[in-house]
Amino acid sequence: MSARTIGVGLISVGWMGRLHTRSYKSIPERFPELGVRPRLVIAADAVAEAAQQAVDQLGYERCTTDYRDVLSDPDVDVVSICAPNFLHKEFALAAAEAGKPFWIEKPMGRNVAESVEIARAASDAGLVTAVGFNYRNAPAVSHARELIERGALGMITNVRTSFLADYSSDPQGALTWRFERERAGSGVLGDLLSHGFDLATFLVGEIDEVSATTGTYITERAKPTSANASHFSKSAGGEMKTVENEDVALVIAKFASGAIGTFESSRIAIGPRAEYVIEVYGTEGSLRWDFQRMNELQVSLRSGENYGYTDVYMSPGHGDFARFQPGGGTSMGFDDLKAIEAALFVESVVTGEQKAPSVHDGLAAARAADAAERSAESREWVALPR
Incomplete structure (x- = not known):
């Protein structure tokens, strides 16, 4: 055919x-x-x-x-x-x-x-x-969702999500559009924690309300002298301008399920390169995933021999791993997650059934980021619209 x-x-x-x-x-x-x-x-x-x-x-x-x-x-x-x-x-x-x-x-x-x-x-x-x-396409995240859905972790009590990166840690880094509110909107809330909000929602469910604080610590950067500059680029001596959005954010959240959570993010961290972590804790166990160790999932279950973490290495049978590697120990990479994303999009188009994360998922993350911004400004809890 x-x-x-x-x-x-x-x-x-x-x-x-x-x-x-x-x-x-x-x-x-x-x-x-x-x-x-x-x-x-x-x-x-x-x-x-x-x-x-x-x-x-x-x-x-x-x-x-x-x-x-x-x-x-x-x-x-x-x-x-x-x-x-x-x-x-x-x-x-x-x-x-x-x-x-x-x-x-x-x-x-x-x-x-x-x-x-x-x-x-x-x-x-x-x-x-x-x-x-x-990131929701990582086989380890797929396995985490399966464990949560079948009740292996018991009742979910709390979630910790941390997206720490160093891409803007150098004060000499260029002031590109990402640092301008008119062109970027928020800083790490939209750029990094949109992923964090989506991952937590994907695994645990809707967020009801948030309380947040944010900070900008590298307050000025030099404009780039090249039209091809990115947020990884050096400034090369351009005019100094004010950074208009946040470098760091910390958010406390309450989920519709009753679980509580924390979300933290930084684009100026020194040490973590792309340490994107989600931890889910329940009455019967917990799990932890770190993008920097993308092909591993740490799992601890009360039913196990002890309460320490076991490293579960991804292999055929976990998510879409078998499409990319024949056996555990050979790693998938970032590009492979986007390949899965492309396939989900095309499958959605071909079948007419929404398989990929949709604009409504994008809106859910935007609402969480917006609520966090408003909370940081008002210093009050802010509810998310359903």
Whole structure:
């Protein structure tokens, strides 16, 4: 039986745009049962050189500097939106108006109002969607969810989520759009803890209310002197500007289930490189997952011989591990999580059934981040809308 061709359109040819492209390409090999063969139709980037690289290096049939060419192309069935935060709303609303299912990176909007608009537009258009919550695709997280759902941990009492990174720990790092409220929205609440809120919700359930505090500790940075600068770049002596969003956040949460939780995040931590951790504790056991040891899950159950942690190494039988490696001990990587994400998105499009994290999951994370921001400002508990 011949494979169904899905025409792919890409908006923004940066690191994430390239990763989306590789992820689409992996589908016929990793997920052959979908019977889908992605066709790289057209890529858009405002920088002409980057757009041309999509053709020369990535294999797209053509390129453009106008994203509207992607959305109006009749050969495009799905769209990836990999642009900076301040362009998400414009591109997502245009994709919804064009009737194109889209896969968008997080945070979905710069704030909760934009996220509401995006979610409403996609719903009104009847579109399946995907939001880039890739960490929930780790086989260890899938195994954690299975343990929780079958009651192995008993009643969940508390959750600890910690997203600590060092990508902005150098005071000489460039002040890119990520540090400007008008273009990024919040700081670590949207950039990192959106993942944390999503993971906790994925494993434990809805968050009811939060109390938060935030801080900005590197208060000025130099503007970049290169148009290609990222938040990993050195400033190279540009004009000093004020950092407008938070470097560090700490959130206490109450879940609808009755569990309580803490969420902490920093983009200026020295030591952790990408220490993204979630711990779930229950009356019968607990578990711990750290992205830096992505292929392991620490589990402790009261029914075991002792109360210490056992390292469970991922292997075929855990989530989608077998699609990537033949046996335990050989590791999956970050790109593999995005490949799973691409397959879930395409499966959603092909079947019409929402399999991937949707714009509604993106909105849930945005509401948690917004509530945390409002709590930090008011110094009061803030309830999340249902």
